[in-house]
Amino acid sequence: MSITDRWVEARPWLGTLARLGLAAVWMIAGGTKIGDLAASGRAVAAYKLMPVEVARVVGAALPFVELALGVLLLVGLATRLAAAISAALFIVYIVGIAAAWARGLNIDCGCFSRGGELAPGQHANYLPEILRDVGFLAVAGFLVSWPRTRLALDEWLFRGETA
Template sequence: MDTGDTSPPARTEAVWLWISTVARFGLALVWLVAGATKVGDLAGSGRAVNAYRLMPYDAAKVVGAAQPFLEIALGLLLLIGLAVRLTAGISAVLLVVFIAGIVSAWARGLAIDCGCFSRGGDLAAGIDPSYLWEILRDLGFLVLAGILLWRPRTRFSLDGYLLGELPAGEDTSTLDDSGMGER
């Protein structure tokens, strides 16, 4: 009696397909929440970017105004699963920039709220920044982006539909990591 292909490689592939799917939805949620918290106050987002003191005020205003829309666009692309590897790559670059900014603020002794999921800006006197937590959190998000760079094939994605992904439960052992051809 044949119960189907349950060899370790096929099971491993199926597990990674679900891990990548969870990573995609998790990172989509991160970007959507981060963008949504800032999109209603673009001036505040500009002030948050300016608090890092890494660029002129006018440039910080532009970056701060554009950032929520970029975050929402990344979140939507990941949510529908379109251009997953490219979106994960852009996400990874953006997260590295965010981490570098937080490290820079910490090293220079600034007391700011990173503005990742809030309005950001300078902290009131007596309030200590939580830079270590913010860096560790962003490193976790970077891991999600890394998973998607490595394994961009996911369930419930527009990429999968456009590339002819097999329905859930079908044999995926003959597909390569891109989902486009045989091994």
């Protein structure tokens, strides 16, 4: 078996791993924020990238959207679309964190946590957060390129269709 053959054979399973990993990321991210939507809005407001009222709406909607993305990826429905939206969100998060860094804001990114401004003496460490999101972006990119994965609803819905 050539390396190319192995790759073609392993790819759908790698995709399953990527899909479930990304699903876990979204479900944890959404799940930690869903209990306090006001705090989620404050986390968005702390970036100072939009009017506070808009940040409140975004902060309230985002955890639910993240959870829904997680569910879509978990069951493997519209995988390419869900991965593309994931990638777009990661790019927005990376830009947001980079913007906060560049402007010298001292905030908790609110990625998997409560967010908001850090207390005096606490210093934000943006680089690991950006690198982490870049890693997630790469996983999402993999799924956009090769959305056919095993154990997915897509597989069942689009069976018989050539890739």
